Every structure is written in C-alpha cells, then in structure tokens.
Amino acid sequence: MRTSDVFELLRDGRPRTRAQLAEETGMARSTVAARVDTLLRMGLVAPVGGARSTGGRPPSLIALNPAARVVAGVDVGATHAVAALTDLGGTVLGERRAELDVADGPEVVLGWVTAVVGELLVEARRPVADLAAIGLGLPGPVEHSTGRPINPPIMPGWDRYDVPAHLQRTYAVPVLVDNDVNIMALGERGAFLPDVDDLIFVKVATGIGAGIISGSRLQRGAQGTAGDLGHVRVSSGKSVMCRCGNEGCLEAIAAGPALAGALAGGGVAVDSTAGVVKLVRAGNGSAVQEVRRAGRDIGEVLATMVNLMNPSVVVIGGRLADAGEHLLAGIREVVYQRSLPLATEHLRIVASKAGAQAGVLGAATMAAEHVLSPEAIEAASLNLA
Template identity: 55%
Template sequence: MMPPTEPASSDPSGLIRLLRDGRQWSVSELAATTGVARSTVSQRLDMLSALGLISRAEPGSSTGGRPPKRVALLADARLVLAFDIGASHAHVGVASITREILAHRRIAIDIAAGPDHVLGQVTEVADDLLDGLGRDRSVVLATGVGLPGPVHAATGRPVRPPIMPGWDGYDVPGWLHSRDGIPAFVDNDVNLAALGEHDRFGVGVDNFLYVKVATGIGAGIISGGMLLRGAQGIAGDIGHVRVSRGEGVFCSCGNEGCLEALAAGPAIARSLREAGIEVTSSREVVARVDAGDVNAIQAVRQAGRDLGEVLSASISFLNPSVIAIGGRMAGAGEHLIAGVREVVYRRAMPLATVGLEIRTARSGERAGLMGATALAADHALSPAGLLALAARQHV
C-alpha cells in the first residue's frame, strides 16, 4: 500500500502523518494545519497518547500567557516486522513506525520447502532480532511480507506461483496472525521493492517502474504516485512476456519464449554453461562480469536487450520518468543497463523517452525490506489499524 496522499485530517492517522516529520507540534499548530477545532485535535491526541504512540514534549516559547504544550511521535515506542522472502534467501527486519530499520538479517532459505517451514524460519529470526533490541512482540503493531510470486491483493494469498510449490492459496496472513495476534499484510516482493526504491526519490517522481532481475523477472509499477496491482494482483508480471528470440525455449510456467527463461539469472548461467563455461548461479555470473570475462559480459548484455524489448512496449503503456533495475543481476552494473538502453531508445517512441532515466536501483537488496516496512507501518497507522490497536488495548 502506498503512503496516504489525501490531505491530513483530524482523525488520529491524519495527525500521525503530520507528526511523522519528527517535529514537535503544538495543539494550535495541528488545529490550524488540519482546519478543525482544538478540542477535536486534543481528543485525538489523548487517544494516541493512551496508545503509547505520542508523548508530551517540552513546552514551546510563549507569546504571552502559558507556553503551548507540544507533542511528538514516539518513533520507536512501537515496531513493525518486515519479511522480504525470495526464492533462495530472505531479509528479515525490525523497524520503527517511522520506517527506520533498527535491525535486519539476511538468511538462506529454500522457497520450495513450503510455507510452514519458511515462515517458521523468518519468524524465528524476527524473535532473535527483537531480543537483540531488548524488545518483545507486545510492541509490534504489524508485519509486512513480500513473496516471490503473484499475490491476491485482497487476501494476501499466493496465486499459482510458478517457483513456490505448496504455496498456492496458502493463508500467509492467517498463519502469521494465528501465531501472536499481530496483523500481517502480504504483497508481491517486486511491488514492495518498488515502494522501497520509490521512497528514495521523495517528491517529483510519480510515474516509476522498478524491475527486479534475479531468479525471476518482475516489475513494480507506480503511476500517478500510486502502486498498481491490477485486478488479480499480477500487474508487472513481465517475466512471462514472450520475446522475439525465445522460440524453442520453454519457461517454468509452461509457455515458450518467456523473458524470464532467457534473461533471468539462472537462464544467463545456463547459456554460459552451454558455451562451456562452468557457472551455476547468478552470483557466479556477476562475479565473472566483474572479473572482465567477455563471454559473461556478452551474455548479460544480451539479457539486457531482451529485457529492453519488453520494457520498450511497457514504456508506451506507462510512460515512466524513471526505470530502476534491481535484483541480483543488477550487480552486473552498466552491462545489463547498456543492453536495456540500446533497445529501449531504438524501439520506444521518441516522446516517451524524453527525459527518461534508466539506471541501477539505489536501494540494492534492501529495497524489498524497505517496502515491506512501509506496507506494515502504513497499515498499522491507518484509521483501521489504529482502531484495531485501540480495541486490543481497550482504549
């Protein structure tokens, strides 16, 4: 879920959006900004104080009479958990409600081991991280989860994910909630990486495409400042778009000629093995590129051209101002990007590429973790999230 974009209001979540800037606010300032009565603002602040989310700060300077009381958000009084789960590894994080990641760890996993095993792994690591911070789950408001496959937006359940045997239709939010009563929110990992990377831009980049090239290939789409998920939650599934040189190459989805079957990390490694070069993983491909191996560089450049073929069509539909490429294969640097640019600037309409920036993602492997943090924090501090918290605490 994208951060709310509507004007701040007098409801508690609206006040928190203002307090997230780290300033100390007086009741008068909050009332003037929201356009509602001081008494209403004071009532909302009382609720937030009872929930342990704000504190009364030092009085401000007075212009006559009593100094105004000021309030500030207690950024790390409440926490969120973030799980960015991939095919072979996961990032686990603990963050403040202002999205600052306080502790994180990368672990090896096997997504094919099934949901019970993998979710057990990441929650165990989360408990260790909380212990290291001297905290426990009583202060956790929500969990955000990214999964490497299509996710039904309304239910948070994976939908026929091609590389996740045993996960189809599994109730991931329910499993996590049943463990400790903490609400969990699930999305596709590339969508969350798009949110995490988009946060690095601040204002001004409202039309943005994040592309992850790793074990698979997918895109996260932000249009008009909002994340686009599509009717079934699979918007951006560009890895299964057919490319021109894909004849006779079959994909794990069962179709022929998919981009993922030609340009994802395992596909590049396979093409090098067919040329007599022993590589077994995306990491080894990147290492060979870094070492100046001409064959590896040419294979990565061709993967970039294949990706550029699909992106040139996507640009005509979406007209982004920035395309950021992340994932394991982005470690190959400008060689992958050069292949993308070569095709995009040749095939896309000139008007669509005016001012278009195509570059490596800035957030690296933490983009998905940052997006999962944003997903959890935004839900936790939404009107529904605050009402649920008040019900749990009997406020």
C-alpha cells in the same frame, strides 16, 4: 474531522502545537485537543518540548512518535531470507539473514520467520505487545487481499497456503503478504526515491518481474499480478519454452538461469546467476555479451511499459543487476530507441541503490503503512473510546 486526519498532518515528523493543528485543519481547538489526546493515549504522538511563548507558559509541541511500536519486515527469496525489525519511521533495530530454500515449503520457511521475529524482539528489548504488524515478501504470485500465494512456480507446497494464519498462531497482529518485487519497489522508493511518484522497479534474477508505483501508490492490479513482465513474449524468444508452459517469454531468455545455460552451452563453466555476474566482473567477453543481450531483450518489454506508464525512474535490481553497467546499457539502448521521445525526455534508468536491502525495507514499509493508515488509526481510536 477524524482522529486520523490530525494524525496525517503529524506524519511528516514536523512538531506542531494544538493551535497550529487547529489552524491547518479548520477544526475547533477543543476538537483538536480531544483528537490529540486520543493520539497521545495511543502512543503514536508525543510532546517534544515547547514552542516560543507569546506570554505565559509556552504551548507544547506534538510530533510523531516512531518508537511507539515496531514492525517486522521479511524478504523471502528463492534461496535466501532476510528479516528486520524497524520502528514506525523505518529505523532498523535488528536484522537476520539466512540461506533458506523456499522449496522446502511453508512450514520450514515460516517456522524460521516466527523464530527470527521473536529473536529480534528480544534483541531490541521490545515486548511482543509492541509488535504492530508483519510484512512478508515471497518470490511468486500472491493474492494480496488474502496473503495466499497462487500457483507459484518455484514454491512447491505453497499454493493457496494461508500464510497470515500461520504467523498469527504466534503473533496476533496483521500480516501483509506481497510478491518480492512489489516490496522491493516500496523499499527502493522509501529509502532513496521518496519524491518520485511514478517508478518501475525491475528485478532480474532467477525470474524477472516489475513493481509499479504510479501516482505514489503501488499498483497491484485486480488479482495482484501487475508487473509480471517476465512472461511477456519477446521477438528473440521464438521456440524457447518457458517454465510457465508458454513459448518465448522474456524470463526464458534473459533471466539468470537462462544466461547461465546459454554460456554453459557455449563451453563456459557456469551454472548460476551469481556465476554469470562473477564472469562479467572478471571481464569474460562471452558473459558480457550475454548480459548486454539480456538487457536489450528486457529493454524491448520495458519500452512498452514506459510508453504505457510514463515513469520518472526505472530502477534495475536483483542479482543480475550486480553485473553493473553492461545490463543497464542494453536496457537503455532499446528503451530510448523505442519509447516515445516525450516519455523518455526526463526518464532515468538506474541501478538499485538499496540492493539486497530493498525487499526487507519494503516489507517493513508495507507493514508500517498499514499500522499508520487512516483505517487502522480510526479502529484503534474507537477501541480507546
């Protein structure tokens, strides 16, 4: 039985005595005591008082110590960035936001990340040595195993750029990089749907993508492109060219810029996703119709995903989701019509509750999960031996 096995029991936050840990693991008390002592030296657990005594001195209780280390989570979008510092339990200790164009390139964007992480550490009065990992989300395809963006369409200068190495020049910690919708799925689930094991998070903004959680695990696929539903061909997209070079992609007819373009072509003064949302909220009939149509197109692709993945919940997020029920109504209309009855019997299709926080919370979660993984715990315990 490894140190990480004992730690996994304590991750739920419930205090236990050494005797209770021995009973739950089936390990000898002396072995449990040794594993707990290792975790205490690592700072990942701490005494939290005494249990009820059955005679003599009460036994001490041991519990997870989320304040032992901190992680940084960063969500980089097409035109914005959010960074947060959290403890290992996800409590936000500080946050920064900036209007930042990812097209300015990795040196500019990652320079901002490096500076802001340092500012957040100072603000939280935590030394750099307390930083355990950095999680980063980017608005394009990412090879998660290396942290390198791969042919990202809206990120000039980023192709195969070594993002972890850049940040590790300043912070000698693990750097985990993923695409933005994957971390949004992690953030939404961690904050609002912790008991949901099968979930699809759909981001509808400048592009369209999905983060897939199945069996409690984020599914990235062989090369990290799982969930790229924006480039699935849809029936109403015939003859419409997509920026990827193909014809009829969902993104080319249902993402924010496509809707703005369609409205502008009809004489409505709008040039952005935010502008479309503003029109919908103001009750503009043309904008409402376009958003509902986009919902039906998205629903066409999601109906297939629902049949394949059988999620409990589909969460709709991203800037276009701010248009509210009109987008959701279009999606629900087609998903419930075209998916198998058993797949939709208990299916919920809901708007994101995490909203703009989903990405940064998910990036921090990704970093913390790495720090607290059995592999990381075992490696750290060996270093103490």
